[in-house]
Amino acid sequence: QQQVKQSPQSLIVQKGGISIINCAYENTAFDYFPWYQQFPGKGPALLIAIRPDVSEKKEGRFTISFNKSAKQFSLHIMDSQPGDSATYFCAASRGSARQLTFGSGTQLTVLP
Amino acid sequence: NAGVMQNPRHLVRRRGQEARLRCSPMKGHSHVYWYRQLPEEGLKFMVYLQKENIIDESGMPKERFSAEFPKEGPSILRIQQVVRGDSAAYFCASSPAQGANYGYTFGSGTRLTVV
Numbered sequence: 001q002q003q004v005k006q007s008p009q010s011l012i013v014q015k016g017g018i019s020i021i022n023c024a025y026e027n028t029a030f031d032y033f034p035w036y037q038q039f040p041g042k043g044p045a046l047l048i049a050i051r052p053d054v055s056e057k058k059e060g061r062f063t064i065s066f067n068k069s070a071k072q073f074s075l076h077i078m079d080s081q082p083g084d085s086a087t088y089f090c091a092a093s094r095g096s097a098r099q100l101t102f103g104s105g106t107q108l109t110v111l112p
Numbered sequence: 113n114a115g116v117m118q119n120p121r122h123l124v125r126r127r128g129q130e131a132r133l134r135c136s137p138m139k140g141h142s143h144v145y146w147y148r149q150l151p152e153e154g155l156k157f158m159v160y161l162q163k164e165n166i167i168d169e170s171g172m173p174k175e176r177f178s179a180e181f182p183k184e185g186p187s188i189l190r191i192q193q194v195v196r197g198d199s200a201a202y203f204c205a206s207s208p209a210q211g212a213n214y215g216y217t218f219g220s221g222t223r224l225t226v227v
Contacts, residue, residue: 043218
């Protein structure tokens with residue numbers, strides 16, 4: 001099964017709050033899990049990525065938490081800012097396959 | 113140090129016409145990928161190419177769609193006899209030949225509207 005399921009579809013957070021977006025996958029062969037940020041009219045931009053040999057990766061205000069046994073991973077945005085308002089996509093790929101399987105996206109709105 | 117360049121940014125075609133979308137990868141990148149994004153949906157893989165070779169076209173519709181990445185010039189995604197269902201944003205991405213982290217860079221996309 002190649003699907004990656006993402007939730008919620010939309011999220012509204014107050015400035016300074018924590019934004020949490022969740023993804024679940026079926027294919028245990030997936031070994032690379034990136035998150036992309038997309039602003040209107042732009043292409044997706046790589047935000048942060050993790051491999052299944054670690055349970056957490058942090059870069060600035062962005063953290064990926066990875067639960068291999070549950071086949072779930074999540075993006076946490078700390079101290080959310082209005083400039084973080086965008087659509088966020090989780091994705092996964094496996095081994096030598098170069099294609100990414102994307103989740104359906106989460107539209108994040110951070111209120112000032 | 114230009115990023116992935118796609119053109120045109122917007123393309124309007126009447127049903128039955130041909131659409132040609134162009135993608136110039138980042139300098140030093142020899143792997144190109146095409147994705148399609150329907151409204152309110154995530155990106156769907158279409159095709160992966162290296163110079164003069166199609167490596168994986170498992171996401172390409174069987175008819176009307178084709179892609180190439182010639183030795184010289186940009187990669188081209190060609191859609192023949194377009195239909196309204198082809199209306200979408202088409203994104204190209206590129207990665208370096210030795211991209212160990214699998215991360216790649218997307219262009220800003222071509223928004224195709226079929227009227």
